[in-house]
Amino acid sequence: xxxxxxxxxxxxxxxxxxxxxxxxxxxxxxxxxxxxxxxxxxxxxxxxxxxxxxxxxxxxxxxxxxxxxxxxxxxxxxxxxxxxxxxxxxxxxxxxxxxxxxxxxxxxxxxxxxxxxxxxxxxxxxxxxxxxxxxxxxxxxxxxxxxxxxxxxxxxxxxxxxxxxxxxxxxxxxxxxxxxxxxxxxxxxxxxxxxxxxxxxxxxxxxxxxxxxxxxxxxxxxxxxxxxxxxxxxxxxxxxxxxxxxxxxxxxxxxxxxxxxxxxxxxxxxxxxxxxxxxxxxxxxxxxxxxxxxxxxxxxxxxxxxxxxxxxxxxxxxxxxxxxxxxxxxxxxxxxxxxxxxxxxxxxxxxxxxxxxxxxxxxxxxxxxxxxxxxxxx
Numbered sequence: 409x410x411x412x413x414x415x416x417x418x419x420x421x422x423x424x425x426x427x428x429x430x431x432x433x434x435x436x437x438x439x440x441x442x443x444x445x446x447x448x449x450x451x452x453x454x455x456x457x458x459x460x461x462x463x464x465x466x467x468x469x470x471x472x473x474x475x476x477x478x479x480x481x482x483x484x485x486x487x488x489x490x491x492x493x494x495x496x497x498x499x500x501x502x503x504x505x506x507x508x509x510x511x512x513x514x515x516x517x518x519x520x521x522x523x524x525x526x527x528x529x530x531x532x533x534x535x536x537x538x539x540x541x542x543x544x545x546x547x548x549x550x551x552x553x554x555x556x557x558x559x560x561x562x563x564x565x566x567x568x569x570x571x572x573x574x575x576x577x578x579x580x581x582x583x584x585x586x587x588x589x590x591x592x593x594x595x596x597x598x599x600x601x602x603x604x605x606x607x608x609x610x611x612x613x614x615x616x617x618x619x620x621x622x623x624x625x626x627x628x629x630x631x632x633x634x635x636x637x638x639x640x641x642x643x644x645x646x647x648x649x650x651x652x653x654x655x656x657x658x659x660x661x662x663x664x665x666x667x668x669x670x671x672x673x674x675x676x677x678x679x680x681x682x683x684x685x686x687x688x689x690x691x692x693x694x695x696x697x698x699x700x701x702x703x704x705x706x707x708x709x710x711x712x713x714x715x716x717x718x719x720x721x722x723x724x725x726x727x728x729x730x731x732x733x734x735x736x737x738x739x740x741x742x743x744x745x746x747x748x749x750x751x752x753x754x755x756x757x758x759x760x761x762x763x764x765x766x767x768x769x770x771x772x773x774x775x776x777x778x779x780x781x782x783x784x785x786x
Contacts, residue, residue, distance in 0.1 A: 513577035637704035
């Protein structure tokens with residue numbers, strides 16, 4: 409393989425078990441992977457599209473790959489990615505991320521689940537694939553993902569994903585589903601901090617926190633260890649006010665009936681979001697627990713950053729990569745294509761040009777020099 413192409417992909421995926429019958433393979437596994445990554449960068453969203461892009465760029469690929477038997481057919485791409493062990497492929501992806509991307513310490517790592525709506529097969533009772541993703545907000549990259557199968561749920565999968573990731577020094581944020589004592593233990597064991605949303609799945613804990621803040625309001629938080637921060641944002645006639653109260657008072661923790669078991673719990677948090685558009689006013693109040701000290705400015709910013717996984721990752725997958733409309737459903741194919749999308753998204757995010765992701769994918773399809781730049785920049 410020519411050294412101008414990313415050797416990191418070869419290094420990080422080289423030990424992935426090849427499920428094909430050895431001695432009867434017309435194409436090298438690494439050639440198939442490199443071609444698939446390039447094709448997805450260029451806008452391919454199916455195995456037919458991958459093969460189409462590959463055929464159109466065959467002369468370019470031959471500068472770097474031997475391709476003794478030519479370009480693989482779409483059936484070859486489909487068969488190989490349907491048989492590749494998805495868990496092992498994801499581990500290779502996470503190894504690649506750690507090898508070529510520097511994750512900023514102290515940043516928010518948001519965990520959230522996403523369903524690939526087009527991956528179901530009703531005729532055989534196959535439900536749509538559901539993945540838990542980890543998104544590094546400041547870096548704007550996917551750190552990893554893990555499948556939630558029919559025999560488990562996000563609560564079981566989140567600790568597995570955290571143990572595979574390197575989140576040391578980061579702040580892990582998870583919505584209410586991940587607000588579990590075992591998960592706080594896992595996060596702290598990985599030397600990270602947590603901010604977890606508290607909803608009705610922990611109704612007594614939520615009620616205790618609500619009661620304590622109501623008591624604080626009555627007393628004007630006199631004598632309590634509390635911190636407060638507010639932000640004001642104006643845009644297009646809309647005003648958005650965010651307020652955060654963070655309490656680290658020992659008396660508050662004594663008041664919580666279910667305080668025990670939340671590893672290194674240091675603060676309880678109330679965030680109020682108020683939106684004003686003309687005469688319309690809407691308010692939302694959310695409660696959190698955290699291992700961080702009661703620094704309201706830091707905690708408010710971290711809770712805001714959590715939603716980047718929806719706006720900067722899940723939305724991009726659906727709108728730019730057409731993930732929800734993908735009809736790849738066979739065996740491991742949907743999960744492995746999700747990894748290819750994550751590789752492509754990370755490479756596109758690494759590029760600092762001002763174009764949109766959609767324009768970058770179109771440019772990569774049209775401009776081989778730009779495609780090579782995307783691949784070699786890491």
